[in-house]
Amino acid sequence: MAKIKSLVVGDDEPHGDGMVLTRLANRLQARIPKLCELKTFYDGRESIPTKYVPKNMNTTSADVYRRFVDICPMNLASTIANAVITSQNPIGFRLVDDKSMRSTAADDMWDSTGMNVRALNMFMDMSLYGAAYAMVFPREYPSYIQRLSPWTTSVSPDKDSAVVYDFDADEGMEYLTLYRLIRDDKGEVVRVYSRTAQHETENRTLYSDSVDDEESVYSLANDEDAKLPALPQQFQWAGEAQDDTWEFAKQCGCLPVVRLATSTGKGVFESSLRTLSAIDQQRFQRFCIQEMQAFRQRWVSGDMPEYYAKSDPAVKYGHARAGDKIDYSELFEMGPAALWLMPKDAKVSESQVTDITPLVTAATSDIKNLAGATGTPLSILSPDVAGSAEGAKLTTRMLRMKVRDMNARANDAFVLLLRMALLADSQSDAAGQRFETIWEPLELPSELEQSQAAANLKGIIPVKTIMRHYLHFTETDISEAMRDAQDTMFMQALANENRMLETSSQSQSAATLPDSVSDDESLQYGSFDSLESAGESFEEVS
Structure with a gap:
């Protein structure tokens, strides 16, 4: 070594x-x-x-x-x-x-x-x-x-x-x-x-x-x-x-x-x-085959003369001279309206179409094997894959x-x-603390499913446990929710106290009214009381 x-x-x-x-x-x-x-x-x-x-x-x-x-x-x-x-x-x-x-x-x-x-x-x-x-x-x-x-x-x-x-x-x-x-x-x-x-x-x-x-x-x-x-x-x-x-x-x-x-x-x-390289190689070969088939090779066979004769149309019309060598690459030009003038016994042939279905099938099989080897759901690598919900759940298990x-x-x-960052921030008790990371579920349930689970478990397990394990709240979210709950309870208690004070005040006012109050005035006071009651009812509803 x-x-x-x-x-x-x-x-x-x-x-x-x-x-x-x-x-x-x-x-x-x-x-x-x-x-x-x-x-x-x-x-x-x-x-x-x-x-x-x-x-x-x-x-x-x-x-x-x-x-x-x-x-x-x-x-x-x-x-x-x-x-x-x-x-x-x-x-x-x-x-x-x-x-x-x-x-x-x-x-x-x-x-x-x-x-x-x-x-x-x-x-x-x-x-x-x-x-x-x-x-x-x-x-x-x-x-x-x-x-x-x-x-x-x-x-x-x-x-x-x-x-x-x-x-x-x-x-x-x-x-x-x-x-x-x-x-x-x-x-x-x-x-x-x-x-x-x-x-x-x-x-x-x-x-x-x-x-x-x-x-x-x-x-x-x-x-x-x-x-x-x-x-x-x-x-x-x-x-x-x-x-x-x-x-x-x-x-x-x-x-x-x-x-x-x-x-x-x-x-x-x-x-x-x-495997990824093999899939790329197959795609390269398929592209080459498709390109060659788009412009298929053609050829002419038979007793083909090598030199122009006096009887050839090209010589008669002055495009060539007798004895000149024939350039077949110019005679058989490709084009939408091209015409080929060929000898009597000449035959034209072209290459046949190659079936690329086996190549496509092989590539699909390689992708399936790749999905299994990497633990990736096939539906992710091949979106056209269809199946049942239970089958999809099984395919995501490896992931x-x-x-x-x-x-x-x-x-x-x-x-x-x-822990090191907290120590660097002068929080001396962090060295002995043990905490763990909370992760979001891989398949997060819907809001309806979470609310139903929380409602079914209410009164069975503590509220914080429901928030933590079934609503997937962080500890900060739980702390904020508990503060909000305390604020709500305080506001409700304050509203109840004000309502009791108003009721007590109204009772004392009614007890001190003079006997000479007319029926019309009594009706007016009665109407006022009704409005107050309606207002309280509105507050409770709101």
Whole structure:
């Protein structure tokens, strides 16, 4: 086994920072070609290998084949990944504690750090590339939690070290920042620090998933002979290691960089890339067959003279001379009103139509197998599939199980991120708190179904439990609903008190009326009382 040379000049100590950084950077660099291929398939920009394109063709035919190469991708990869991405939706957090079920602090931190959007990007990274990364910073601005790209981040399998690559075009520098934790003999974390190595360069070495690098990414994925630039062994340490900055990570016993990965560390369609390529190849062949059949090949056979004779019409009318060689390519020109003048024994034939039904059937079968291999409902990949509601429910079971597995893995990462962010925000009790992510159901019931379930369970289980498990309220929503209920009860009690006071006042006024009041006045007072009663009734109704 060849000895690894450190990327940091002069730091070759075994198990030292330079060698740890080098191993992680090499892993990151080796993963880049696969990331390029995955992004290319997700964007629908893959192409069949150019060696399958026929050679020795004229210019027109070559352009046709090149167009087929561009339009043959079917872009099923994005459909497979999006089926999982759009099904993951965290809606809040709750404490796993005997005293309280509310974790509004975690919800507030989630909202203030913009994790509603960052989480979606992380879900996309996880489904597309097999891993997603995020990092907690000790400062609130721009945010405690920020997403890191799989193109620039690598974490060791034991989660004791990580490296983050960065390039600054303005300064002409690229950086490799090492994050590392040290454990004592008992396995407890005693130190978490970071250290940065830098190198001067005009262009970035490693590609990114930004729009600026897309063409380079597509080129690397589609060109078998393309080579990825390697990180130079010319980095220098920039300053000393930083320890105090990551005190919150030390309290949590982890790195500030958190990795969220699938069970295999691969994207949801990464293992099916060959099948996707085979479907694209079949589409390319079908396009070629259809194009050739649109302009079928014709030929003329028989005893065909090679030279013009004096009796030929072309010679008689002065279009040719006797003895000239006949150019049949000009005689048999294609056109709506073209006429062919052929010798007596000549026969015209043309190529037959090729039945492409077997190719279409084979492609449909491949899509079905792809749906089963990736756990994607066939109705998503092939919208014309019809079936019963129960059958549709069974076909989505694999997708539900996949999403449930992804959610369970994401829970640990999100809880760890929030715990460190709360500690960085000087909330000292966050280190010992245990909370879990609340997820929106994969198949959210309708409002009618939720209201019916809540009405049927009223009086059987507590109101908060109904809100939490059957109405799918977050802890913040439950808190607001309880406050609204208290406000409503207060307003009702206040209205009842005012009504009682008004009734008491009216009774006292009626008891002190003089006996000399006329019948007309009594009628008027009686009418007034009736109006008051009507007004009270209106208030109660409203």
